[in-house]
Amino acid sequence: MSEHVYKQVELTGSSPQSSDEAVRIALAKAAKTLHNIHWFEVVETRGHVEDGKILHWQVTIKAGLRIDD
Amino acid sequence: MSEHVYKQVELTGSSPQSSDEAVRIALAKAAKTLHNIHWFEVVETRGHVEDGKILHWQVTIKAGLRIDD
Amino acid sequence: MSEHVYKQVELTGSSPQSSDEAVRIALAKAAKTLHNIHWFEVVETRGHVEDGKILHWQVTIKAGLRIDD
Amino acid sequence: MSEHVYKQVELTGSSPQSSDEAVRIALAKAAKTLHNIHWFEVVETRGHVEDGKILHWQVTIKAGLRIDD
Amino acid sequence: MSEHVYKQVELTGSSPQSSDEAVRIALAKAAKTLHNIHWFEVVETRGHVEDGKILHWQVTIKAGLRIDD
Amino acid sequence: MSEHVYKQVELTGSSPQSSDEAVRIALAKAAKTLHNIHWFEVVETRGHVEDGKILHWQVTIKAGLRIDD
Amino acid sequence: MSEHVYKQVELTGSSPQSSDEAVRIALAKAAKTLHNIHWFEVVETRGHVEDGKILHWQVTIKAGLRIDD
Amino acid sequence: MSEHVYKQVELTGSSPQSSDEAVRIALAKAAKTLHNIHWFEVVETRGHVEDGKILHWQVTIKAGLRIDD
Amino acid sequence: MSEHVYKQVELTGSSPQSSDEAVRIALAKAAKTLHNIHWFEVVETRGHVEDGKILHWQVTIKAGLRIDD
Amino acid sequence: MSEHVYKQVELTGSSPQSSDEAVRIALAKAAKTLHNIHWFEVVETRGHVEDGKILHWQVTIKAGLRIDD
Amino acid sequence: MSEHVYKQVELTGSSPQSSDEAVRIALAKAAKTLHNIHWFEVVETRGHVEDGKILHWQVTIKAGLRIDD
Amino acid sequence: MSEHVYKQVELTGSSPQSSDEAVRIALAKAAKTLHNIHWFEVVETRGHVEDGKILHWQVTIKAGLRIDD
Numbered sequence: 014m015s016e017h018v019y020k021q022v023e024l025t026g027s028s029p030q031s032s033d034e035a036v037r038i039a040l041a042k043a044a045k046t047l048h049n050i051h052w053f054e055v056v057e058t059r060g061h062v063e064d065g066k067i068l069h070w071q072v073t074i075k076a077g078l079r080i081d082d
Numbered sequence: 083m084s085e086h087v088y089k090q091v092e093l094t095g096s097s098p099q100s101s102d103e104a105v106r107i108a109l110a111k112a113a114k115t116l117h118n119i120h121w122f123e124v125v126e127t128r129g130h131v132e133d134g135k136i137l138h139w140q141v142t143i144k145a146g147l148r149i150d151d
Numbered sequence: 152m153s154e155h156v157y158k159q160v161e162l163t164g165s166s167p168q169s170s171d172e173a174v175r176i177a178l179a180k181a182a183k184t185l186h187n188i189h190w191f192e193v194v195e196t197r198g199h200v201e202d203g204k205i206l207h208w209q210v211t212i213k214a215g216l217r218i219d220d
Numbered sequence: 221m222s223e224h225v226y227k228q229v230e231l232t233g234s235s236p237q238s239s240d241e242a243v244r245i246a247l248a249k250a251a252k253t254l255h256n257i258h259w260f261e262v263v264e265t266r267g268h269v270e271d272g273k274i275l276h277w278q279v280t281i282k283a284g285l286r287i288d289d
Numbered sequence: 290m291s292e293h294v295y296k297q298v299e300l301t302g303s304s305p306q307s308s309d310e311a312v313r314i315a316l317a318k319a320a321k322t323l324h325n326i327h328w329f330e331v332v333e334t335r336g337h338v339e340d341g342k343i344l345h346w347q348v349t350i351k352a353g354l355r356i357d358d
Numbered sequence: 359m360s361e362h363v364y365k366q367v368e369l370t371g372s373s374p375q376s377s378d379e380a381v382r383i384a385l386a387k388a389a390k391t392l393h394n395i396h397w398f399e400v401v402e403t404r405g406h407v408e409d410g411k412i413l414h415w416q417v418t419i420k421a422g423l424r425i426d427d
Numbered sequence: 428m429s430e431h432v433y434k435q436v437e438l439t440g441s442s443p444q445s446s447d448e449a450v451r452i453a454l455a456k457a458a459k460t461l462h463n464i465h466w467f468e469v470v471e472t473r474g475h476v477e478d479g480k481i482l483h484w485q486v487t488i489k490a491g492l493r494i495d496d
Numbered sequence: 497m498s499e500h501v502y503k504q505v506e507l508t509g510s511s512p513q514s515s516d517e518a519v520r521i522a523l524a525k526a527a528k529t530l531h532n533i534h535w536f537e538v539v540e541t542r543g544h545v546e547d548g549k550i551l552h553w554q555v556t557i558k559a560g561l562r563i564d565d
Numbered sequence: 566m567s568e569h570v571y572k573q574v575e576l577t578g579s580s581p582q583s584s585d586e587a588v589r590i591a592l593a594k595a596a597k598t599l600h601n602i603h604w605f606e607v608v609e610t611r612g613h614v615e616d617g618k619i620l621h622w623q624v625t626i627k628a629g630l631r632i633d634d
Numbered sequence: 635m636s637e638h639v640y641k642q643v644e645l646t647g648s649s650p651q652s653s654d655e656a657v658r659i660a661l662a663k664a665a666k667t668l669h670n671i672h673w674f675e676v677v678e679t680r681g682h683v684e685d686g687k688i689l690h691w692q693v694t695i696k697a698g699l700r701i702d703d
Numbered sequence: 704m705s706e707h708v709y710k711q712v713e714l715t716g717s718s719p720q721s722s723d724e725a726v727r728i729a730l731a732k733a734a735k736t737l738h739n740i741h742w743f744e745v746v747e748t749r750g751h752v753e754d755g756k757i758l759h760w761q762v763t764i765k766a767g768l769r770i771d772d
Numbered sequence: 773m774s775e776h777v778y779k780q781v782e783l784t785g786s787s788p789q790s791s792d793e794a795v796r797i798a799l800a801k802a803a804k805t806l807h808n809i810h811w812f813e814v815v816e817t818r819g820h821v822e823d824g825k826i827l828h829w830q831v832t833i834k835a836g837l838r839i840d841d
């Protein structure tokens with residue numbers, strides 16, 4: 014991490030399966046347009062509920078990407 | 083979410099399996115007496131440990147329920 | 152928990168599989184040298200990413216251990 | 221405030237007009253079922269947006285109500 | 290704490306004597322209507338003052354109560 | 359909110375009139391270049407003062423926008 | 428803001444009308460004794476309630492004033 | 497609290513006896529120069545220790561005082 | 566405090582009597598194995614409850630100890 | 635700051651020399667692609683260590699840039 | 704620190720040179736009117752930027768001063 | 773960072789020279805007894821003052837060290 018400048022981007026992904034899967038989906042989709050994502054940090058975990066069941070998890074992450082020269 | 087007033091309730095569920103499962107158990111049990119839960123937010127994730135193994139996860143959520151007219 | 156004094160230790164475990172697994176790995180390894188861990192609390196969930204995929208989850212916990220007489 | 225025990229309840233109201241109005245709506249509706257609300261504190265101010273315009277403000281408050289004998 | 294779902298309630302008690310006494314009063318009064326309170330956590334300690342003397346302490350706690358089946 | 363990935367952007371708008379108006383101005387201007395803003399959350403409310411009068415309110419929001427495919 | 432030292436003062440104003448008005452009142456009154464207030468930041472928004480109506484808003488701000496030579 | 501503007505002041509008192517006593521000492525001393533203190537809020541509780549015994553408690557409070565006309 | 570390096574340790578003590586006593590117990594017990602504790606800071610105050618009465622207070626502190634040469 | 639809308643961007647710079655230098659490097663590099671950066675705020679200061687020596691400081695800032703018309 | 708009551712004051716200093724220098728300038732200027740400042744704590748580090756260069760650092764501190772008898 | 777478990781330790785170093793130097797001193801001294809420190813994070817920056825001059829900076833860091841097998 015030493016010689017580079019990084020930019021952090023806040024993203025929210027969602028998944029009907031699990032909180033971890035919501036993070037994976039956010040990163041996979043972001044990787045299509047944002048190159049060089051190196052790490053993430055979970056900021057918030059939420060979800061939508063119907064009849065006592067979780068419809069989907071929504072997890073917000075901060076993703077760190079290297080700014081290329 | 084526009085025309086309603088919501089009330090938030092803080093709940094703690096527990097599960098020997100996983101942190102996500104502890105959330106599902108809290109919501110399933112709460113749904114028996116609290117109707118109209120629409121969303122939740124994870125507030126705290128803890129657990130009990132014995133001999134280096136997790137006995138059960140304890141996850142505290144804030145659940146938002148619509149106040150009916 | 153009543154008659155004892157507890158010490159909290161902050162640990163970070165990592166796992167390529169899941170955030171929960173990173174907690175289990177931290178506790179299992181810590182149990183080799185730190186006896187009497189009774190509970191934990193998740194402090195931070197992060198991870199490393201390559202090509203939009205999570206290489207490993209890194210979860211930091213506070214673990215509470217009883218100080219023996 | 222001296223001789224009583226108070227309970228705090230978290231509520232979210234919404235209004236297309238203003239953030240203050242969302243608080244007033246939450247309190248007015250809550251007053252139908254919760255007696256003795258004496259004060260509130262704003263916890264969070266959010267809103268929904270369409271085409272760069274605010275559809276409605278959503279303000280979450282903590283309301284303090286006296287527990288009667 | 291393992292097999293149950295808990296609900297957290299925020300309460301404020303007051304006492305002219307001490308901050309600890311304000312917590313005891315909040316719990317004693319709450320116990321009349323809320324069964325199964327198992328633990329509490331202090332959220333805020335305040336007080337009213339007149340002529341440089343404390344008229345009463347006001348302590349806000351989060352109390353955790355087991356939801357019965 | 360279920361099937362999409364969202365990005366959060368932090369914006370500061372200002373208005374001589376009111377705190378709510380500062381939010382509206384930030385959203386209206388941002389909407390010219392950032393499409394699909396769906397919600398916002400107020401992060402900070404500040405202002406500039408001269409002779410005891412508010413020259414303008416400055417409100418910082420986090421705006422959530424859907425990443426299109 | 429470059430060549431000066433600033434002091435921050437925490438103030439609470441109140442108004443039956445609106446949260447913004449409570450800030451204006453705090454600043455107007457403070458300006459009578461504290462010169463050179465240049466900016467403020469909202470710290471807390473509360474209010475008193477009776478019969479489901481807001482009696483007055485109470486807004487706490489941090490006000491920054493330049494220390495003159 | 498309705499018609500007045502309040503100023504908050506942060507004070508630290510200390511006492512060899514108890515945490516509550518440290519608050520009382522801070523308020524009693526402050527009352528000699530600062531009139532109209534109406535409430536306080538505990539911000540931080542610390543202490544000095546020697547040979548495993550507390551030499552004195554140090555409690556920091558925010559005290560709210562009415563600005564007279 | 567000038568010429569030394571300090572280490573902070575997080576400890577939880579408990580007492581059926583009072584919150585202050587729980588701090589004293591934690592420090593007294595810690596002093597048997599950790600030398601040179603010079604100060605502490607209260608991090609969290611909790612307790613266990615039965616039938617509306619506090620069984621014991623649990624107070625978590627950060628204790629600062631000087632690292633000897 | 636009055637008539638403009640600002641966007642905040644989170645950046646991390648690093649330097650083997652000092653924490654201040656890490657901020658300067660982040661701003662210098664960001665200025666190549668992001669115009670109109672007017673202010674920054676330090677969010678986090680970290681660093682990498684080897685054999686008790688700091689290899690480089692890593693400082694994360696929030697940078698505020700004016701959105702041009 | 705034992706026998707005295709302390710008051711905390713929040714100050715912002717600025718310097719074109721470094722963040723540490725901004726603290727020194729705030730303390731030096733405050734010492735002209737506020738006697739008995741014994742310690743400080745950094746609350747916030749910000750700065751103004753032009754063309755990717757820092758014009759001046761602005762550091763806000765809380766300074767603790769002893770109230771004399 | 774992938775295959776290891778890390779432990780975080782909180783340390784306070786001090787220096788009459790600068791805030792950065794206080795961090796370097798804490799790390800250098802800690803390295804004598806704690807091996808494998810890989811990173812740190814600044815938690816708090818304070819200092820002692822006399823006659824408006826800084827006697828020494830005191831910086832608290834969290835240092836992360838790898839637990840060896």
